[in-house]
Amino acid sequence: MKLRTWGFYFAEAWRGVVGNGLMSFASASTVALSLVALAAIVILGANLEHMTRMLEAQVQVVGYLKPDFDRRWSDLLVQKVRAIPHVTDVRFVTKEEALDRLRSELGPDSVLLQAAEDTSNPLPDTIEVWVDKPSQIPGVVRAMRESVTSLDSVDYQQEVVSRLAALTRAVRLAGAGFIALLLLAALFIIANTIRLTVFARRREIGIMKLVGATNGFIRWPFLLEGMLLGFVGSALAAAAAWAGYRWLAAQVALGLPFMPILRPDRVLLPLSEALVAFGVALGGAGSLLSLRRFLRV
Amino acid sequence: MPFLSAIPSPSAGRAGGPSTITLIGVSKTYPPKRQALVDINAHIDKGEFVFLTGPSGAGKSTFLRLVYREELPTRGQLIVAGRDLTRLRPRHVPYLRRQIGVVFQDFRLLPDRTVWENVAFPLVVTEASGREIQRRVPLLLELVGLREHARARPHELSGGEQQRCALARAMALNPPILLADEPTGNLDPELARGITDLLEEINRMGTTVVMATHAEAIVNRMRRRVMHLHAGRLVSDEDPGRYRHEA
Ligand SMILES: Nc1ncnc2c1ncn2[C@@H]1O[C@H](COP(=O)(O)OP(=O)(O)O)[C@@H](O)[C@H]1O
Ligand SMILES: [Mg+2]
Numbered sequence: 001m002k003l004r005t006w007g008f009y010f011a012e013a014w015r016g017v018v019g020n021g022l023m024s025f026a027s028a029s030t031v032a033l034s035l036v037a038l039a040a041i042v043i044l045g046a047n048l049e050h051m052t053r054m055l056e057a058q059v060q061v062v063g064y065l066k067p068d069f070d071r072r073w074s075d076l077l078v079q080k081v082r083a084i085p086h087v088t089d090v091r092f093v094t095k096e097e098a099l100d101r102l103r104s105e106l107g108p109d110s111v112l113l114q115a116a117e118d119t120s121n122p123l124p125d126t127i128e129v130w131v132d133k134p135s136q137i138p139g140v141v142r143a144m145r146e147s148v149t150s151l152d153s154v155d156y157q158q159e160v161v162s163r164l165a166a167l168t169r170a171v172r173l174a175g176a177g178f179i180a181l182l183l184l185a186a187l188f189i190i191a192n193t194i195r196l197t198v199f200a201r202r203r204e205i206g207i208m209k210l211v212g213a214t215n216g217f218i219r220w221p222f223l224l225e226g227m228l229l230g231f232v233g234s235a236l237a238a239a240a241a242w243a244g245y246r247w248l249a250a251q252v253a254l255g256l257p258f259m260p261i262l263r264p265d266r267v268l269l270p271l272s273e274a275l276v277a278f279g280v281a282l283g284g285a286g287s288l289l290s291l292r293r294f295l296r297v
Numbered sequence: 298m299p300f301l302s303a304i305p306s307p308s309a310g311r312a313g314g315p316s317t318i319t320l321i322g323v324s325k326t327y328p329p330k331r332q333a334l335v336d337i338n339a340h341i342d343k344g345e346f347v348f349l350t351g352p353s354g355a356g357k358s359t360f361l362r363l364v365y366r367e368e369l370p371t372r373g374q375l376i377v378a379g380r381d382l383t384r385l386r387p388r389h390v391p392y393l394r395r396q397i398g399v400v401f402q403d404f405r406l407l408p409d410r411t412v413w414e415n416v417a418f419p420l421v422v423t424e425a426s427g428r429e430i431q432r433r434v435p436l437l438l439e440l441v442g443l444r445e446h447a448r449a450r451p452h453e454l455s456g457g458e459q460q461r462c463a464l465a466r467a468m469a470l471n472p473p474i475l476l477a478d479e480p481t482g483n484l485d486p487e488l489a490r491g492i493t494d495l496l497e498e499i500n501r502m503g504t505t506v507v508m509a510t511h512a513e514a515i516v517n518r519m520r521r522r523v524m525h526l527h528a529g530r531l532v533s534d535e536d537p538g539r540y541r542h543e544a
Binding site: 211214 | 365388391392393394395399405407418419421422423424426427466469470
């Protein structure tokens, strides 16, 4: 299409935005608000999923062995546990290894560590067990208790993982419903804004039709106007999400340093792109909605 | 298909040309049952100048609206610029409209645009090239004598000048057919004369002109074909004709 034609389209779209200032402002703000809500829910959901995955990747069941456990039996023990259904991996960890790990986690100057080294190593030998699904953990634990007599106690975190997974699902579901409503509202307010523009310019549209403009041609400026509103709204939303999540991530890093949250730039970059694309599409859809009836010849 | 066009058809040279209008048994009833036109048969040939007369409500505007396909006939067949309008697809309507210039009593100019922009409007919306626009608009302004007013807005012009601007716009795409619906209705006799002179000049250059009017003086002075409508019926069609007061 000709450059001059695009110039005309944009000039017309701009005429619409400015000529309808208040409604344009209202619709861009509605888009911004609903997309901010969308961004918040997406970010929350992504973080919950991230936490779930981190926890799932960690050892799911830890069996502490009795102090008198004879290490010659360790291979046999590992084989036995590995044979339990739903177990994906098993590792035998000696108490020396465990102490090394602790040392590297706590740093060389830890008081706790010095106490441990002064006396003999107080840690027990352990076996670490990975299970394919969190829901299978209780069964695996029961089987371990039955077949491994040298087991002292068992630790597992199935509760946390499955609660987190349930929370993620709930947030996603409630979020989806809420967002669907907000987006519908945004769509309709855009459609209404464009309808006002169309109404304000019905004379011009009439003349365009009279002198032989095609519907496609007539439609473009309004389509652009809607997309422009969607763009402004979604850019505002992206900026708000950007500032908001960075601030939040900084707060979390200070207050809850062990909380595994996603790095802001890793979330925000793809999220902003998606928000803007979505906002523009929303704006375009809104104008098409209001033009459908108007453009019958 | 040259072998087809070699076969002489009964209507050859009459119906179907780019500048002709043919109505065959055309009726138009507005809902619920206002009969605006009743069984009209007429043919307007290339290069003709036709007055469409009749009292208010006779159906003149409806006649013109059917020709540029603002409305569809309720019955009958209508062939304009080589197209059967009863079968023309909606998406082809814009291309029909490019063959037909239209002017109205109320000018219908865009108030927030200059004379130049108003005249260029059909060229812009049909995606003419910039060069074409720069070449054509001055010629059109010259034709209607508005060269000096290119930058003026419509409200800064007199009624006669506004109508001339509208005429320049109607001629922007160089259409073979020009329709005018009471183009002098809002103008005093002096200015009205200027407009009809202009229409005549446009007609002399080969454009078929149909002008709806009840300006008796103009019709009687020009001695052209007169189609007289009364209550939706074509009650007389004389060439040359005079203005009729009675049905
Ligand atoms: N859109 C319409 N809906 C209903 N009736 C109409 C419409 N347009 C015109 N009419 C009626 O059709 C008749 C012819 O109108 P019109 O073609 O405007 O006549 P004219 O232009 O000769 O004054 C009139 O009775 C008018 O009231
Ligand atoms: Mg009329």
